Amino acid sequence: MPSRLPPTGVLLLALLWLSPALASTTADLDVDMNYRLDTLVEQPTSGRPGHSTADHSKFTQLQGPFADGPAVTKACLECHTEAGHQFQQNIHWTWSTVNEKTGQQLGKRHLVNNFCTNARGNEGMCAQCHAGYGWKDDNFDFTDQSKIDCVVCHDRTGTYYKTPTSGGNKACSVMFEGKQPIQWEKVAQSVGLPGRENCGGCHFYGGGGDGVKHGDLDSSLIHPDHALDVHMDEKGLGFACTECHVTTEHVWAGSRYQMDARDLLEGHKPGQARDAASCESCHSTAPHANNSIEGIKLNDHVKRVACQTCHIPEYARGGVATKVDWDWRTAGRLRDGEGYKEKGYTQGNGEHRATYKSIKGSFVYGENLQPEYGWFNGEMLYTTIDTVFDPTQAPIAINQYQGEASDPEARIWPFKPMHTVQPFDKGNNTLVYMHLWGDDADAFWGNYNFERAIARGMSDAGLPYSGEHGFVETVSYWPITHMVAPSEQALECQECHAKDGRLGALPGVYLPGRDSPKWLDLFGLALIAATLLGVLGHALIRLIARNRRAHS
Amino acid sequence: MSKRRVLIFTRFERLWHWSQMALIMTLLVTGFAVHGLHQAIGFEVAVTWHTAAALALLLLWAFATFWLFTTGTWRHFLPTQKGLWSVARYYAFGIFKGEHHPYKKLYRRKHNPLQALAYLGLKVVLFPAIWISGLLYLGYGLWGGAGSSESLMWIAVVHTAAAFAILAFVITHVYLLTTGHSFREHVMPMVNGFDEVELTPEEEAYLEHDEPGKIR
Numbered sequence: 001m002p003s004r005l006p007p008t009g010v011l012l013l014a015l016l017w018l019s020p021a022l023a024s025t026t027a028d029l030d031v032d033m034n035y036r037l038d039t040l041v042e043q044p045t046s047g048r049p050g051h052s053t054a055d056h057s058k059f060t061q062l063q064g065p066f067a068d069g070p071a072v073t074k075a076c077l078e079c080h081t082e083a084g085h086q087f088q089q090n091i092h093w094t095w096s097t098v099n100e101k102t103g104q105q106l107g108k109r110h111l112v113n114n115f116c117t118n119a120r121g122n123e124g125m126c127a128q129c130h131a132g133y134g135w136k137d138d139n140f141d142f143t144d145q146s147k148i149d150c151v152v153c154h155d156r157t158g159t160y161y162k163t164p165t166s167g168g169n170k171a172c173s174v175m176f177e178g179k180q181p182i183q184w185e186k187v188a189q190s191v192g193l194p195g196r197e198n199c200g201g202c203h204f205y206g207g208g209g210d211g212v213k214h215g216d217l218d219s220s221l222i223h224p225d226h227a228l229d230v231h232m233d234e235k236g237l238g239f240a241c242t243e244c245h246v247t248t249e250h251v252w253a254g255s256r257y258q259m260d261a262r263d264l265l266e267g268h269k270p271g272q273a274r275d276a277a278s279c280e281s282c283h284s285t286a287p288h289a290n291n292s293i294e295g296i297k298l299n300d301h302v303k304r305v306a307c308q309t310c311h312i313p314e315y316a317r318g319g320v321a322t323k324v325d326w327d328w329r330t331a332g333r334l335r336d337g338e339g340y341k342e343k344g345y346t347q348g349n350g351e352h353r354a355t356y357k358s359i360k361g362s363f364v365y366g367e368n369l370q371p372e373y374g375w376f377n378g379e380m381l382y383t384t385i386d387t388v389f390d391p392t393q394a395p396i397a398i399n400q401y402q403g404e405a406s407d408p409e410a411r412i413w414p415f416k417p418m419h420t421v422q423p424f425d426k427g428n429n430t431l432v433y434m435h436l437w438g439d440d441a442d443a444f445w446g447n448y449n450f451e452r453a454i455a456r457g458m459s460d461a462g463l464p465y466s467g468e469h470g471f472v473e474t475v476s477y478w479p480i481t482h483m484v485a486p487s488e489q490a491l492e493c494q495e496c497h498a499k500d501g502r503l504g505a506l507p508g509v510y511l512p513g514r515d516s517p518k519w520l521d522l523f524g525l526a527l528i529a530a531t532l533l534g535v536l537g538h539a540l541i542r543l544i545a546r547n548r549r550a551h552s
Numbered sequence: 553m554s555k556r557r558v559l560i561f562t563r564f565e566r567l568w569h570w571s572q573m574a575l576i577m578t579l580l581v582t583g584f585a586v587h588g589l590h591q592a593i594g595f596e597v598a599v600t601w602h603t604a605a606a607l608a609l610l611l612l613w614a615f616a617t618f619w620l621f622t623t624g625t626w627r628h629f630l631p632t633q634k635g636l637w638s639v640a641r642y643y644a645f646g647i648f649k650g651e652h653h654p655y656k657k658l659y660r661r662k663h664n665p666l667q668a669l670a671y672l673g674l675k676v677v678l679f680p681a682i683w684i685s686g687l688l689y690l691g692y693g694l695w696g697g698a699g700s701s702e703s704l705m706w707i708a709v710v711h712t713a714a715a716f717a718i719l720a721f722v723i724t725h726v727y728l729l730t731t732g733h734s735f736r737e738h739v740m741p742m743v744n745g746f747d748e749v750e751l752t753p754e755e756e757a758y759l760e761h762d763e764p765g766k767i768r
Contacts, residue, residue, distance in 0.1 A: 293600045293603045294599070303693060493599065494594060497586075508699075508701055510705040514588065515705065523716070524712065524715075541648050
């Protein structure tokens with residue numbers, strides 16, 4: 001009934017009134033600036049069905065008012081008496097882990113990466129992705145359970161956000177202005193099992209922006225379709241991250257620091273709960289139907305080829321680009337005495353990405369990328385802050401995947417290689433910590449001086465620095481395991497079984513269709529040519545001889 | 553001695569020959585696709601058909617071997633030097649001069665000595681080389697072949713070399729059908745089973761009396 005609808009004029013007026021507001025919201029968003037400035041997060045996913053018997057909004061403890069995060073945490077811990085202690089074991093809290101096999105000290109607290117290079121000393125910025133409140137320097141108290149941020153993972157309103165834990169230089173801190181204050185009561189009462197946007201709030205934005213780091217993890221996985229990821233498909237299975245990253249007592253499976261490159265499901269009885277984020281956990285070690293030659297052959301492959309290798313033909317497929325190349329050498333250029341950025345790349349979803357930023361240097365982006373493949377037994381050897389390397393051997397692998405064909409634990413895995421030219425200590429031949437974030441004269445983000453940023457970063461960590469920095473090419477490898485494509489898009493055999501296939505010169509295995517000694521084919525073809533020539537020659541002589549006899 | 557048309561290739565032998573022909577052609581085409589020599593068919597299709605045809609051929613060979621030994625037909629393939637050189641000489645020289653083929657087909661010896669030797673070589677050298685290497689190739693997962701590129705490569709080398717040799721045999725085999733009176737005359741015995749054979753009076757009498765369906 002038309003009379004019930006508002007007149008068109010009113011609608012138009014309303015739109016006109018709304019449009020500046022809409023425009024300004026969009027203008028404020030900058031996908032290059034990190035951390036949850038994406039409105040996608042504000043439409044929560046359906047999350048993981050928890051079959052909960054409790055409605056947290058009815059709990060008297062959660063009625064508030066709450067002054068801040070720790071006040072909410074204290075309320076949580078009143079009922080969840082063990083959660084605090086449990087979470088203190090979690091790497092999301094410790095940011096530190098020792099790999100038992102290699103003995104290497106890993107974790108964000110210690111490692112140097114080839115994006116923004118180090119969280120150490122830059123906690124004021126980086127620790128906004130720490131699942132805690134207020135870690136800005138070495139004085140953070142890891143024993144204080146009230147500092148645990150429960151709601152960053154358990155908020156189901158989509159309105160929760162985190163900002164840097166300390167003020168940076170003006171150049172950087174502006175990007176966090178203008179957010180609405182958090183409504184702690186609403187957030188606290190909404191809690192549930194984490195949805196993709198909870199984990200994704202950090203993991204999709206690793207490396208300083210949407211999709212930057214992993215290539216197979218970005219904001220397109222908040223509301224993905226079937227083509228992007230068959231498991232997370234919002235209209236299909238709708239998996240939350242914890243569907244695979246199974247949790248026991250607040251510690252969950254599937255860390256890239258401790259990978260299981262070949263899951264044999266050992267000791268696993270049917271129906272038994274199992275903490276492994278592997279494809280095999282659900283799909284078994286013989287996932288293809290055994291009723292065809294193809295299926296049997298594919299199941300044969302499972303021993304030596306990771307599922308991801310065939311089933312993730314390309315990464316960064318969701319319209320969000322990933323960084324593949326970063327050059328720190330160009331950082332620090334100024335225009336009119338100010339830092340600036342150039343938006344030289346438009347990604348699949350239409351958003352513009354910076355190809356240059358004064359604070360970081362120059363970048364190259366990529367989308368729909370073919371992974372690089374290698375033998376991987378689950379072990380990564382890191383170049384840590386104290387590793388001395390030979391810069392002439394560059395690129396220096398920040399994390400080199402281990403394994404070879406003769407190692408039964410190794411399988412062919414896909415990786416995203418990330419190439420960077422970054423500062424290093426020219427005198428000591430080690431990587432360096434840079435002091436990037438801070439409202440002080442040494443912070444690179446504001447003062448653009450490598451020498452001071454490195455000297456301060458190293459001295460804060462109590463590490464030697466020769467006083468002279470250079471730049472070295474590094475590479476890091478990111479195992480590709482998300483964005484599992486529909487089975488029809490899985491790799492065709494000849495993608496690898498061909499002369500110029502995806503596996504290139506991958507050593508240690510004889511690959512039909514790719515490998516054959518050149519002399520064998522030469523011998524074979526020569527034999528066939530000789531036979532044909534012999535036969536034709538024989539026939540020709542017969543023909544000539546017959547004609548001669550006919551004439552004589 | 554008289555020349556008569558006699559059933560020398562039984563129904564099983566003909567079925568064996570033609571299904572073997574079809575399977576070997578399939579195996580050659582698909583095998584060289586797997587090897588990467590041509591891209592006319594996709595790898596997946598090639599592997600599927602190659603494996604299926606190979607298993608079918610092994611089954612056929614199992615039956616054929618059983619048949620050869622139970623019927624005594626294996627004796628046709630025993631190597632002999634008697635007449636070998638005259639047949640070789642014929643193909644090298646005599647054929648151009650319009651000489652007649654020196655070998656007279658016998659009821660107990662339907663192949664000429666050179667032919668018998670070629671078939672024997674195929675049966676005891678090339679075929680075992682290809683099926684033994686083929687089974688090892690197919691079952692690489694059972695003996696750790698995926699972890700050792702060297703051994704798998706040598707298996708593939710033997711397999712492929714045997715395949716090239718079999719292809720050379722096929723070319724020669726088909727070419728030799730064009731020698732003699734006509735291509736058709738050479739092919740028909742493998743179609744209807746009957747060929748002209750020199751019979752002793754005893755053989756002729758036996759066939760006419762006891763196996764009238766085998767003599768025309």
